[in-house]
Amino acid sequence: MSLLTLNGLRGGYSEVDIIKGIDLHVAPGEIVTIAGTNGAGKSTLVKALLGLLPRVEGEVVLDGKSLTRLGAEDRFYAGLAYVPQVANVFPSLTVRENLQVVRGVKNLKVRMDEVLVNFPVLQERLGQRASALSGGERQQLAFARALMPSPRLMVLDEPTAALAPSLVGKVFDMVKALPAAGVAVLMVEQRARQALEISQQGYILDQGACVLSGRASELLADERMAQLYLGSH
Numbered sequence: 001m002s003l004l005t006l007n008g009l010r011g012g013y014s015e016v017d018i019i020k021g022i023d024l025h026v027a028p029g030e031i032v033t034i035a036g037t038n039g040a041g042k043s044t045l046v047k048a049l050l051g052l053l054p055r056v057e058g059e060v061v062l063d064g065k066s067l068t069r070l071g072a073e074d075r076f077y078a079g080l081a082y083v084p085q086v087a088n089v090f091p092s093l094t095v096r097e098n099l100q101v102v103r104g105v106k107n108l109k110v111r112m113d114e115v116l117v118n119f120p121v122l123q124e125r126l127g128q129r130a131s132a133l134s135g136g137e138r139q140q141l142a143f144a145r146a147l148m149p150s151p152r153l154m155v156l157d158e159p160t161a162a163l164a165p166s167l168v169g170k171v172f173d174m175v176k177a178l179p180a181a182g183v184a185v186l187m188v189e190q191r192a193r194q195a196l197e198i199s200q201q202g203y204i205l206d207q208g209a210c211v212l213s214g215r216a217s218e219l220l221a222d223e224r225m226a227q228l229y230l231g232s233h
């Protein structure tokens with residue numbers, strides 16, 4: 001059973017194909033990592049999935065429903081949540097306002113309480129501006145915002161890239177907690193080893209194509225891949 005299916009996804013920003021026919025699956029409750037070198041096309045693949053790439057061929061299916069002909073807004077309402085790497089909260093709004101302005105949330109007050117149970121730090125800072133939060137707290141707020149509409153799948157593009165090393169583990173802990181809340185995860189990560197350690201499946205992209213995929217545990221044990229793509233950390 002598949003929550004998300006990408007079938008032959010191909011496209012780019014102009015007539016040149018940046019992603020060259022990607023097949024990918026995410027099962028319900030899974031964490032799936034996309035890794036690969038800089039410029040491999042990971043962010044472009046994420047844009048294609050979200051409906052943000054100018055030219056795409058292939059198929060995107062979420063929960064049995066084809067999203068292929070839908071724009072980004074309708075994909076959001078269909079259950080795709082996205083946390084951008086930067087600019088993922090409104091700095092001048094308070095924590096409470098950041099959660100209140102998320103669109104598509106039924107029963108705002110109840111849902112806010114449900115989400116905040118897992119983010120006690122935010123609960124204590126509801127009245128503070130997001131600009132006053134630390135980097136780690138801001139990332140928590142970005143996650144909490146993404147969870148407000150009860151998405152089926154959370155899409156993360158390098159969630160640890162802009163963070164101090166001491167916060168990286170905390171972000172992976174947040175990611176790890178999502179399946180228990182009914183949210184599957186598709187995550188692009190430079191820290192491929194750490195990401196695969198909390199994932200069930202992994203896909204390695206190179207020059208817009210998938211060059212390796214499989215169970216995360218098998219990828220982690222693959223000597224050749226370790227040398228090529230995983231780095232030493």
Ligand SMILES: Nc1ncnc2c1ncn2[C@@H]1O[C@H](COP(=O)(O)OP(=O)(O)O)[C@@H](O)[C@H]1O
Nearest residue numbers: 013014018036037038039040041042043044045
């Ligand atoms: N907005 C854009 N317009 C044109 N080309 C782009 C754009 N964004 C990325 N690219 C190109 O697409 C390729 C893949 O980039 P990207 O998907 O960002 O890779 P990754 O996320 O794996 O580092 C690169 O060659 C990059 O120059």
Ligand SMILES: [Mg+2]
Nearest residue numbers: 042043044157
């Ligand atoms: Mg990228």
